[in-house]
Amino acid sequence: MSISTLSLITAQRTTILRSQEQIRDAEKEVSTGRHADVGASLGATTGQAVTLRVELSSVDSQRTSNNLIGVRLDSMQDVLSGLQKSAQSFNSALVTGQTASVDISTLVTQANAGLEQLFGALNTATNGQYLFAGTNTSEQPSVYNNLQDYEGSPAQEALLQSVQDYKNNVDSTFSLATATQTQMEDFLNSSFASLFDYDPDNPSDADASTWKSLWSNSNSDPVLNKITSSESIDVSANANLGAFRDLLQGYAMMAGLGTQNLSEGARNALVSKASSLTSGAVSGLIGLQGDIGLRQERLEAANDRLDSKKAVVKASISSLEDVDVYEASTRVTMLTTQLEAAYSLTSKLQGLSLLNYL
Structure with missing residues (x-):
């Protein structure tokens, strides 16, 4: 089975978009101290947070x-x-x-x-x-x-x-x-x-x-x-x-x-x-x-x-919605490193051509 250069580039672009979205969410969590998407993070307990x-x-x-x-x-x-x-x-x-x-x-x-x-x-x-x-x-x-x-x-x-x-x-x-x-x-x-x-x-x-x-x-x-x-x-x-x-x-x-x-x-x-x-x-x-x-x-x-x-109410809300800001900051650094690597790999893939081997 062969893997084309195009499919590799497409996969990297998907990875880049996902990493960018994750970085935005992590940066938001660092700045607000809350889950970027409270509803998605809390799931069934979202109603409790809304009530509070x-x-x-x-x-x-x-x-x-x-x-x-x-x-x-x-x-x-x-x-x-x-x-x-x-x-x-x-x-x-x-x-x-x-x-x-x-x-x-x-x-x-x-x-x-x-x-x-x-x-x-x-x-x-x-x-x-x-x-x-x-x-x-x-x-x-x-x-x-x-x-x-x-x-x-x-x-x-x-x-x-x-x-x-x-x-x-x-x-x-x-x-x-x-x-x-x-x-x-x-x-x-x-x-x-x-x-x-x-x-x-x-x-x-x-x-x-x-x-x-x-x-x-x-x-x-x-x-x-x-x-x-x-x-x-x-x-x-x-x-x-x-x-x-x-x-x-x-x-x-x-x-x-x-x-x-x-x-x-x-x-x-x-x-x-x-x-x-x-x-x-x-x-x-x-x-x-x-x-x-x-x-x-x-x-x-x-x-x-x-x-x-x-x-008391604020403490209850915090227990549901707050995130570990240090962990979120570390995640931003890690995701940024991964994104830079993806950019580099994509650039190299785009430079590949059969003409280089003829």
Whole structure:
């Protein structure tokens, strides 16, 4: 049986093509650390690798979502911290105002600054969503963005109108200029306070409607986000909470009524009530910060579990898909040597001719 030069050359070309393909696969394995063709290498266990990849993607997606939740909770803490510090400062001034001769205009100035800060803080947004709007995250929670919006607003007019309403409906002798401390206290605890009443369990009652129409676009429903496949946390707060309403009432009370002609009894009652409201607001804000802190702890614990799960899943994937990079590199060297030899042999075969022997 004879073997032609053509058949030898064809066989070498086939060897060269196969070697080139094997080198490409080996080089890919060296650069990626994975089988060049995972499906072909794993065979029946390919489905297991695919399932693990899906699980890894799910963990990564949840971790990304949790990072956004973390930013949201951090932003809420920053806002609350700023409000709490300002409220504490205002309350200290009010306490001093009850025991010493403090110009009430100073308290009015602080109250206006507090209103400006509170309006802006309640309308804080991250990633296009308002933080203190409950589930109504696309609409600003506070009706007013700043003090300029508030000046001459229905809310400000309602505060001043409450004086006349109290006189018409409760005490016909009532006047800010002549009121006793007892009269002023009763007014502040009734007609004035009703403008800030809100019961989240009964949001359709008359007082709640007044609060919503004058001050708030927020609802009181929680925003629940998953932090693991089986656990959710509330990532929201809302402008209807008692701490915000008390703080707003304390600021608005001093800003709106402190500029009026007040009797000594009315002044004393005003400063005392504003102090009581602000003190309660400070406690409420601290409590809310603590509650959000607990949510942050739960989020951190969930992230730790996700990170641990990711490490386990990645290890399982590696056990299926990873290759020995050193072995793959050695294979590249060996195959390259074989390819060079094949090139050399093919070149010699192509140079063979009967004419060389005639």
